[in-house]
Amino acid sequence: MRPAKIALPYFDLLIEKINSGDINAQQAFGRHVHWGYWPQPDQADGSLADFAIATEQLSQRVYTAAGIKENDRVLDAGCGFGGTIASLNETFQNLHLTGLNIDPRQLARARQEVMPLANNQIEFVEGDACKMPFADASMDVVLAVECIFHFPSRVEFFREAHRVLRPGGRLGICDFVPLTLFRTFHQFLSFLRSPLDQGFYGRVDFLTTLSDYRAIAQETGFVLSAEEDITRQTLPTYPVVRHLFGQVADPEAVQTTASVEKVSQLGLLRYRILSFTLAD
Numbered sequence: 001m002r003p004a005k006i007a008l009p010y011f012d013l014l015i016e017k018i019n020s021g022d023i024n025a026q027q028a029f030g031r032h033v034h035w036g037y038w039p040q041p042d043q044a045d046g047s048l049a050d051f052a053i054a055t056e057q058l059s060q061r062v063y064t065a066a067g068i069k070e071n072d073r074v075l076d077a078g079c080g081f082g083g084t085i086a087s088l089n090e091t092f093q094n095l096h097l098t099g100l101n102i103d104p105r106q107l108a109r110a111r112q113e114v115m116p117l118a119n120n121q122i123e124f125v126e127g128d129a130c131k132m133p134f135a136d137a138s139m140d141v142v143l144a145v146e147c148i149f150h151f152p153s154r155v156e157f158f159r160e161a162h163r164v165l166r167p168g169g170r171l172g173i174c175d176f177v178p179l180t181l182f183r184t185f186h187q188f189l190s191f192l193r194s195p196l197d198q199g200f201y202g203r204v205d206f207l208t209t210l211s212d213y214r215a216i217a218q219e220t221g222f223v224l225s226a227e228e229d230i231t232r233q234t235l236p237t238y239p240v241v242r243h244l245f246g247q248v249a250d251p252e253a254v255q256t257t258a259s260v261e262k263v264s265q266l267g268l269l270r271y272r273i274l275s276f277t278l279a280d
């Protein structure tokens with residue numbers, strides 16, 4: 001199997017664990033590889049089963065915000081193991097679903113796990129979300145679920161999303177969005193790792209604020225049509241992930257997760273669902 005074209009040590013670990021039959025890795029991240037959404041975070045019970053339900057709810061929340069409807073052609077950029085495509089497939093009929101991922105190993109699992117239902121069509125395609133191998137005006141909705149921070153450039157991704165969307169198209173994402181104040185402090189103090197660092201989570205850029213997103217949207221022909229701050233509803237993720245990685249990964253992974261947890265608890269780093277429509 002060819003390796004990924006980018007270094008994502010957390011995926012190397014997950015793939016190794018899932019392939020070797022690790023039940024915990026499978027339950028937590030075998031379908032979705034993102035944080036969970038708990039409508040009532042105080043009722044989270046810390047179990048992997050509860051976490052799996054919450055990760056499913058996060059996907060549903062992002063694609064509901066993007067307004068998916070029957071007969072849409074949907075592109076899920078950075079599709080992981082195909083969890084969001086699987087959820088759409090189980091919820092809607094007559095969709096044309098495309099998962100795009102830079103990592104052929106993840107795509108191999110997605111192709112194995114996700115079979116079309118209810119007159120849906122599904123394909124998984126290898127490629128870069130900033131150089132999409134798709135024709136102009138070929139999609140109704142583009143999604144990027146908790147992955148845009150890995151892409152080489154948010155501006156290039158937005159440009160590509162604009163190119164492949166048809167008139168009336170929508171773009172739905174979720175991302176870690178810092179307060180401007182925190183971004184400034186971070187740049188000064190390097191409290192979190194810099195965007196170019198390559199730790200357990202690979203290259204991660206958490207430095208795009210909400211006003212940056214508005215500017216990127218304007219520059220690339222989109223309008224920010226809705227945004228929701230769900231930081232509080234994602235917080236029960238951290239103990240589960242710290243515990244899981246604490247058992248199988250190195251201390252750096254646990255430390256990085258704990259740092260992101262701390263700045264999220266303090267409200268300096270927010271978790272947001274953002275929806276965009278075409279400006280023209």
Ligand SMILES: C[S@@+](CC[C@H](N)C(=O)[O-])C[C@H]1O[C@@H](n2cnc3c(N)ncnc32)[C@H](O)[C@@H]1O
Pocket residue numbers: 006008031032033034077078079080081082083084100101102103106127128129130144145146147150151152
């Ligand atoms: C945190 S995972 C999220 C996966 C999936 N969206 C989910 O929610 O389960 C980040 C994903 O982004 C993918 N990715 C990173 N850089 C990419 C790029 N330039 N183009 C396409 N996919 C990319 C990774 O391979 C991985 O699948």
